[in-house]
Amino acid sequence: MKINRNILWTETFVDELASCGVKYACISPGSRNTPITYALANNPQIKSFVHIDERSCSFFALGLAKSSGSPVILVSTSGTATAEFYPAIIEAYQQRVPLIVCTADRPPELLDCGANQTINQNNLYRNHIRWFVDVGLPEATKKRMLYIKHIARRSYSESLFRSKGPVHLNFPFRKPFEPDNFTDDISDELLEVVNKPLSEKDSIFSKEEKNILNEKWFVEIFNNISNYEKGLIIAGPENYNPLFHKYCMLLSEKLAYPIIADGASQLRFGKGHKENVLASFEPVLRAETFTAKNNPDIIIQFGRTPTSNAVNDYLEKCDSLRYIINENGDWFDPSNKATAAIACKAYTFCEKLVELLDSSSSIRKESEWLNNFIEHEKISNKIKIETIYNAEYNNETRVVKELIDTLPGKSNLMISNSMPIRDFDYFAYKSEKDIKVFNNRGASGIDGINSTALGIAAESDNPTVLLIGDLAFYHDMNGLLAAGKYSIPLIIILINNNGGGIFEVLPISKYKNIFNQYFIAPHNLNFENFVKGYNGYYKLIESWDDFKINFNKSLENKTFSVLEIKTNAQNSFRSRDDYWAKVKEELSREEPSHKFQEI
Numbered sequence: 001m002k003i004n005r006n007i008l009w010t011e012t013f014v015d016e017l018a019s020c021g022v023k024y025a026c027i028s029p030g031s032r033n034t035p036i037t038y039a040l041a042n043n044p045q046i047k048s049f050v051h052i053d054e055r056s057c058s059f060f061a062l063g064l065a066k067s068s069g070s071p072v073i074l075v076s077t078s079g080t081a082t083a084e085f086y087p088a089i090i091e092a093y094q095q096r097v098p099l100i101v102c103t104a105d106r107p108p109e110l111l112d113c114g115a116n117q118t119i120n121q122n123n124l125y126r127n128h129i130r131w132f133v134d135v136g137l138p139e140a141t142k143k144r145m146l147y148i149k150h151i152a153r154r155s156y157s158e159s160l161f162r163s164k165g166p167v168h169l170n171f172p173f174r175k176p177f178e179p180d181n182f183t184d185d186i187s188d189e190l191l192e193v194v195n196k197p198l199s200e201k202d203s204i205f206s207k208e209e210k211n212i213l214n215e216k217w218f219v220e221i222f223n224n225i226s227n228y229e230k231g232l233i234i235a236g237p238e239n240y241n242p243l244f245h246k247y248c249m250l251l252s253e254k255l256a257y258p259i260i261a262d263g264a265s266q267l268r269f270g271k272g273h274k275e276n277v278l279a280s281f282e283p284v285l286r287a288e289t290f291t292a293k294n295n296p297d298i299i300i301q302f303g304r305t306p307t308s309n310a311v312n313d314y315l316e317k318c319d320s321l322r323y324i325i326n327e328n329g330d331w332f333d334p335s336n337k338a339t340a341a342i343a344c345k346a347y348t349f350c351e352k353l354v355e356l357l358d359s360s361s362s363i364r365k366e367s368e369w370l371n372n373f374i375e376h377e378k379i380s381n382k383i384k385i386e387t388i389y390n391a392e393y394n395n396e397t398r399v400v401k402e403l404i405d406t407l408p409g410k411s412n413l414m415i416s417n418s419m420p421i422r423d424f425d426y427f428a429y430k431s432e433k434d435i436k437v438f439n440n441r442g443a444s445g446i447d448g449i450n451s452t453a454l455g456i457a458a459e460s461d462n463p464t465v466l467l468i469g470d471l472a473f474y475h476d477m478n479g480l481l482a483a484g485k486y487s488i489p490l491i492i493i494l495i496n497n498n499g500g501g502i503f504e505v506l507p508i509s510k511y512k513n514i515f516n517q518y519f520i521a522p523h524n525l526n527f528e529n530f531v532k533g534y535n536g537y538y539k540l541i542e543s544w545d546d547f548k549i550n551f552n553k554s555l556e557n558k559t560f561s562v563l564e565i566k567t568n569a570q571n572s573f574r575s576r577d578d579y580w581a582k583v584k585e586e587l588s589r590e591e592p593s594h595k596f597q598e599i
Contacts, residue, residue, distance in 0.1 A: 001191060002182040006035035006173050009138030011042070012145055012194050014073075016152035017100070018045040019197035022071055024459070026061040028054045028084075030077020032117070033104035034177035035138075037075060046073070049458070049486065051451075054081050056479040058088030059448030062097055063455020066239070066438055067412070071098035071159045078105050079117035082124055087447050092166040093128035094442025095304075096328060098159035099166040101125070107137060107174045121170050130165040131158040137172055140184040142193050149198050164328060212352055217342055221300075221323055222353065226362040228297035230369045231257040232320075234311070236303030236332065237264035237441050240346055245270060247350035248302070252276040254357045256367030258374065262306050263425035264415065269435040278373060279430050280381040283583035285310040290376060290587055296320050302346045304441060305332040307425040325349050380583050381429075387579045388427055393543055396495055396572035397579075399467070399565060400427040402544050403493060406551045407433060408463050414438040414453040416468035417446050419502045420495065424467065426576070436462075446472035450492070451479035454560075457490040458482075463555060464489075470496040474523060480534040483560035490560040491551065497569035498522045504573040520569075527564055537561040 014036070025040045025048040027033075040048045049064075051057035054076055065072040076082050082103045092099045106118045123132045135151055138144070151169065159167045176183070212218045225231060233252055249272055252259050261267035261277045268279050284290050291314055299315070299322040306312055315322070316335035324332055329343030342349075357363055391398040400423050407413065413435050415421045421439055438456055440449065449472045457464035473494050483490060499520040509515050516522070531538040537557050539550045541564060554561035 001188075002185050003140065004035075004176065004179050004181055005138045005140045005183045006177055007038060007179045008140055008145075008184075008186070008194065009148060010035040010039035010171075013148045013152045014039040014043050014046065015195075016149045016197060017073065017156060018043055020153060020156040022046060022073060022100070022156065023068065024049070024061070024064045024070070025073035025075065026051060026057045026064070027075040028052065028057045028077070028081060030081060030104065031177070032078040032106065032173060033075055033102075033171075035173055036102055036104060036171060038177075038179060040073065040075065049482065051482055053478040053481070054084030055087065055448060056451040056476060056482065058085040058099075059091075059451035059476070059479065060455040060458075060482060061099055062088050062092055062440075062448070063414075063438075063452040063457075064459050065092070065097045065099055065455075066452070067456040067459035071100050071156055074099050074101045076103050077117070078103065078121065079119055082119070082121055086125060086128075087443075087445060089125050089166050089168075090128045091440050091442045091445065091448070093130070095440070096164040096330075097166070098164060100155050100159055101129075101166055101168045103168070103170050105134075105170050105172040107172050123168070124170075125166070125168050128166070129168045130163040131155070131167040132170075133168075134170040134172070137174060140186050140190065142190055145190065145193055153198055212344060212348065213356065217340065218349075218352070222356055224298050224321055225255055225300075225353070226360070228321075229256070229364065229367060230296045231255055231298045231300070232296040233257050233259040234299060234301040234303075234306060234315070235259055235261045235265035235267045236301065236306045237262050237439055238266070238303030238326075238346070239436070239438070240266055240303070244302075244347035244350060245272060247347055247354055249273055249276070250354045251350045251357075254354060254363045256364040256370040257300075258370055260306075260311060262303065262308070262311075263428040264307060264421065264437045264439045264441065265303055266435075266437055268428055268430045269433055269437070271432050271434075274430050276370065276374070277430060278377045279428065280377055280384050281373075282308055282310050282380075282426050283383075283580045284376045284380050284587065285314045286580050287584040287587045289584070291317060294372065299323070300325065301332070301338070302326065303332070304330075305334060307421055307441065376587065379586055383582045383586065384427065384579060387582060388575060391575050392571075394565075394567050394571070395575055396423060396497065396567045396569070397427060397575045398544075399493070399495060399567075400424050401429065402547060403465070403467060404428060404431055404433070404435070406548050407435060407465065408555070410434045410462050412436050412438060412456055412460050412462055412464040414449070414456055414464065414466045416449045416466065416472045417441070417444045418469050418472060420467045420469055422502075447475050448479070449473075450476040451482070453492070454479060454482050454488050454490055457488045458486060463491070465491045465493065467493045468495070470494065470498065470523070470525075470527070473527070474525065477530055477534075480531070480536060480560065484535040487558050488560060489557055491554045492560060492562045494527065494562050494564040495567055496527065496564055497567045497572070498524065499569075504569050527562065531562045535559060539563050541565050
């Protein structure tokens, strides 16, 4: 049988990935990556998305992988196209999102000699990759075909299980690339090797849960929580297993430990008991009158580093035992004061502790410590309602409340970096709605946010909403091309304060002679023209009633919608500051003057 060795090589590789369970690929067009593109285009088990812009392509893949929980193939041609993937690869590395990055390359004889569209791609992403291999030039032999199959399976395993995150495979190719330009004549025996997957995916990739009950570190933590009544649970940003919600709540109830729940922790949303979940605690932790008197003996921290600077400052001040629990044992502790970082799934940790507590006498029914946190939460929540939830229309601080009010019962919500994620952490209230919160808090950049949200929306059957600021939206307008091309019904809530409004919180804001030009950097863009240019639905929102009407209308749209809310950054900054000040003033009194109820 006559074949093109490049096509045989890449089809064997892609078929093996499909047999592992890979479902999606994102491709940026080029010449040198023709063999990989051709193989993906002809594989019915993998759905491919084509993006002209490599940066948007890579962030779209990031969103697909976040939503599906499965590795996504990412393909580029050679040269600087490969560098455009780097921001998304950094984010995937920091958040341990599985990507299989496949970069096409020139053959060895064209390197370092001035050949067109050629750069040094050897381990290009070395500081932000979990595994790298240059697969070498294709060869139509049994040994090499078995090799590329093993590379496919290992890339899947490395990205999803062994050291979760992005992996990089560099593919050099010599011409010709087209399937009808034959290079070799292969035997039926070799064809049989090519067509047979190495093994069943379920057996090779199954990962047994370790019994942690007798682990030394687990026994140590159990003994400590049994002895210490003044404990605290921190739930940082993370897309936790749903079982974590159940068992973390149970653990909190049995230990009488309050839970400081980051807005992106998912714990503020969904059905279940949330009495011990604190969602309005930001200004309380800003008040020294509280933090000076409330130093826990032990802290259990789940997820990534909290969004809130007040929480992180509090953790730095606390002279406590602190155990960081996450699947990979990542050290999420900028203060460098944690006792240990332990590799364990959060829900498994909570489940086993609950089991052990049920069989012991360590359960606490009453706790002055817990009640103190809950009472302060109520004070803050009441003032939040008075100060923030009744703010005027063009005030950014009210956007989160109105958005949660309007979201459907089961939704995906992608939150952009800069002020949107902070305001969401400050102002998102507890709700029984099943809201799945996504973010790019690995490196916390504002690039690629539109594309990440579109990737999430493309993979999910639930409504997907993006809350984003004007600068982040501007950064990734190229990503909107995919929304129209693939009819992705994303709803974008665009908060436009005409520049870097977040810089209002910096001391440099006092120096008006340079602040506006060099920090705010107003763009004065008319986003309506851009949105319509990408065939999206656009509406400038004029009131909160107008917002609800157009949001519900957008739920019926077959492509993306942009609802723009023009805000005043300075007024919004003053509202946040007013909220912190009022809570601080209330807490400075000997006895709180209000009796409060939850929202």
